[in-house]
Amino acid sequence: MRPSIRKFAAAGCVAILAACGDPTGSAGDPAALSRALERWSVQDIDDYRMTIRLQGGMLAGHARITVRDGQTVSVQPLAPDEGMPPRFFEHLDTVDELFEVLIDAHNDDAHRIDVQYHPQLGVPMDVYIDPERNAIDEEHGFKIEVFEIL
Template sequence: MKIRKLAVALLLAVAAAGCDNPFDNDQFQREELARARALWAREGGPSYTFTVELQCYCAAGTSLAPVLVTVKNGQPVSRIYEKANAADPSVAASAEVFGPYDTVDELFEVIEDAIDRDANVLQVGYDDAKGFPEIINVAVKGGASNDQRIVFISDFALTPAS
């Protein structure tokens, strides 16, 4: 009886080796990314605003307060802290810190890079209507133990191109 169970288990393992792995996270992430990019191509636009919030240990001495990003014709034109002080209501956020997250295409690139690098952690949530990423949680392999980044996108709005 034990030998038969072992033989069946071995046959199932051999048969499964020839099939696609249903738990292949990289393949799943690539398919989701392709689906989201296609939806963005149909439903998105070249000009928009959104708020980006970054949680990480990546910006010592730099504020990680939420930043309002304005994109016109596919190019970021401003990154302003949402809660700037009354004396200066338009404090620009660091391009070095927030630059990789200031267009939808760049957000897609962050995700693709994480897949290509076989990230230890990659969790992405996409907007159902437009396809842009709403949350990205990533920690790359070989990175420092505090190299995890979480990116939140909110208050997204398409704007007329000018």
């Protein structure tokens, strides 16, 4: 992971923790986010492949993404008939960006954030975000089905 992204993400987590009065409320657990980000950061993993499935809202699809030196080098939709071109994964094609999605959800006071992290690596593996309590079809998330260090 590039040092600048680590600093940005760590600063974002600190801001989340400072802004939250109840870290165990319906908006998820920012302390867990901070711990997971720290676990991921200390791993210093820059080369990996993940299979990610988009979930919720009006979009669904999955792709295999390869990252080298912290940069996305390949996004391969696994079911082209789903109509999900690689650009639909642009904001989710590195682990750093997965953390940014969670940080943004916390900063935007999302109504509900459910997340499961990889216990050793800290990678957000299963995420559901409901930005607004009474809105329809704005829920979204992702699931990492396979994560492989290269």
